[in-house]
Amino acid sequence: MNATPEKPAAKKAVAKKAAAKRTGAAVEQAPAKKTAAGKTTPAKRATAKKTTAKKTTAQKAAKTAAGKAPAKTAPARKPESRVAMVRRARRINRELAELYPYAHPELDFTNPFELLVATVLSAQTTDLRVNQTTPHLFAVCPTPEDMAAMPPEKLEELIRPTGFFRAKTKSLLGLSAALRDRFGGEVPGRLEDLVTLPGVGRKTANVVLGNAFGVPGITVDTHFGRLARRFGWTTAEDAEKVEADVAAIFPKSEWTMLSHRVVFHGRRVCHSRKPACGACAIAPLCPAYGEGETDPEKARKLLKYELGGQPGQRLKPPADYPGRPAPPMTPPVAAS
Numbered sequence: 001m002n003a004t005p006e007k008p009a010a011k012k013a014v015a016k017k018a019a020a021k022r023t024g025a026a027v028e029q030a031p032a033k034k035t036a037a038g039k040t041t042p043a044k045r046a047t048a049k050k051t052t053a054k055k056t057t058a059q060k061a062a063k064t065a066a067g068k069a070p071a072k073t074a075p076a077r078k079p080e081s082r083v084a085m086v087r088r089a090r091r092i093n094r095e096l097a098e099l100y101p102y103a104h105p106e107l108d109f110t111n112p113f114e115l116l117v118a119t120v121l122s123a124q125t126t127d128l129r130v131n132q133t134t135p136h137l138f139a140v141c142p143t144p145e146d147m148a149a150m151p152p153e154k155l156e157e158l159i160r161p162t163g164f165f166r167a168k169t170k171s172l173l174g175l176s177a178a179l180r181d182r183f184g185g186e187v188p189g190r191l192e193d194l195v196t197l198p199g200v201g202r203k204t205a206n207v208v209l210g211n212a213f214g215v216p217g218i219t220v221d222t223h224f225g226r227l228a229r230r231f232g233w234t235t236a237e238d239a240e241k242v243e244a245d246v247a248a249i250f251p252k253s254e255w256t257m258l259s260h261r262v263v264f265h266g267r268r269v270c271h272s273r274k275p276a277c278g279a280c281a282i283a284p285l286c287p288a289y290g291e292g293e294t295d296p297e298k299a300r301k302l303l304k305y306e307l308g309g310q311p312g313q314r315l316k317p318p319a320d321y322p323g324r325p326a327p328p329m330t331p332p333v334a335a336s
Ligand code: SF4
Pocket: 230, 269, 270, 271, 275, 276, 277, 278, 280, 281, 282, 283, 286, 287, 288, 289, 290, 291, 292
């Protein structure tokens, strides 16, 4: 068997154990231990005996080969209880609140309709690209009525920079017409109404509810899902399941801001491929510490946006944003 492919796994295991040591989180135990602790059936007892006998022989062999006794197994750690996990999760939220007191949605908007449209456009692209596209779009069609009346080809051209522009045009024309015909030209403030609009799922609906209507909502995008799993808040991949698991940990009043903080952290520090663990303020609370760069100097170079001295994603960020605004699209789109 080639030993080389096992190296990253071994490294990961060491990092996982180190993180568990810090957080008190569970580390998987070897099944052999459970066997030794087995109690009832004779068959089980026989297996346990065999295992012990095998172990003794192996230990003796190891002793002979190395000329000394094999290292003792580390004592078992208790798995993290639900109560401890919830406490740790809430502490992460508090620390993130201190780290990002200015956390906010990273789409530029001035009313619920603009936020709805911007959120639909943000699928499969960056908020920056959407923010660079919407000033011209909203200048041309500021209301659902204006947008619903747009010829599809013209709308496609306006939103082309955001990618998937044909499918997005279909959604925008459909949702604008639905707002005009079914909701009197206004964006509804209820989840059950929002999800009936073309191109609007739970994620988009929660963004709109949380940020335009003040209704608490958890927004599970790719960053939120990844961090929730790294933090040990959920093991689910499915966005709705992640939302339900996280909702059970935090009070409703925290949901919207928690979503912004976690997404901020995911975009700036806890990246998908190379998290900047060595420059992460919540590392002592994170069971996934060590998945990324742990050298502080190298990790600092991975930081993004205001933490990395770069412009943000919004062209018009809130007044308390400590970074620089994003630049407009180059070359600039001429208003018509
Ligand atoms: S950067 Fe590393 S330590 Fe920080 S939250 Fe992400 S995985 Fe955890």
